[in-house]
Amino acid sequence: MAKALLGYVGGSDPRVLAEMRRLQQRVQDLESELVRIQAENDALSAAAHYHGDSLLESIDVSQAEPALA
DSSP states (O other): OHHHHHTOTTSOOHHHHHHHHHHHHHHHHHHHHHHHHHHHHHHHHHHHHHHTTHHHHTOOGGGOOOOOO
């Protein structure tokens, strides 16, 4: 009964296999993008630490405008 519910009777449905391959590729693409973004974030963090807080110190809070909602 469980095999029938999962679609294993009569072989695998090619549409299901194609969808599974597409989803696996999408997961790989997203994992690759995550690694790329993490590396970019690490580089930006290192650059921010290298330059210190000079950017934050250069902002005059008394002259800052309110954020738009």
